[in-house]
Amino acid sequence: MSKLQAPFTPLNIAILTVSDSRTLAEDTSGQYLVDQLTTAGHQLADRQLIIDDIYKIRAVISGWIADPNVHAIITTGGTGFYIRDSMPEAVAYYLINRSMVLVRCSA
Numbered sequence: 517m518s519k520l521q522a523p524f525t526p527l528n529i530a531i532l533t534v535s536d537s538r539t540l541a542e543d544t545s546g547q548y549l550v551d552q553l554t555t556a557g558h559q560l561a562d563r564q565l566i567i568d569d570i571y572k573i574r575a576v577i578s579g580w581i582a583d584p585n586v587h588a589i590i591t592t593g594g595t596g597f598y599i600r601d602s603m604p605e606a607v608a609y610y611l612i613n614r615s616m617v618l619v620r621c622s623a
Contacts, residue, residue: 527587528561529553530580534573534594534603540565545592553590561586568594573606581610 531553533546540546543565550560562580566572573594580586594603 524557526558528559528585529588529590530562530586532576532589532591533565534568535565536568549590549592568602570602570606573603
């Protein structure tokens with residue numbers, strides 16, 4: 517007996533890079549994620565690079581959560597051990613409240 521395969525459903529995915537030292541032109545990890553999602557047949561809903569600030573991170577993510585055209589969010593950066601690396605604290609609220617699943621990738 518063979519398994520039925522569900523048809524592929526492309527998603528609209530937003531990419532957030534958090535960095536105090538890179539520009540969008542230098543954002544190789546964000547570009548890698550964009551390349552991979554488009555190669556897989558998904559759509560880029562939005563892409564932003566912002567400084568490592570807990571409130572700016574939450575503002576961008578909250579906007580995407582409220583946007584019905586954004587199906588998934590992938591974040592990269594801001595996860596080191598320097599005092600300004602605040603990505604884990606910024607997204608913890610969403611994970612604890614189960615409002616949305618966030619995928620963290622390091623490329």
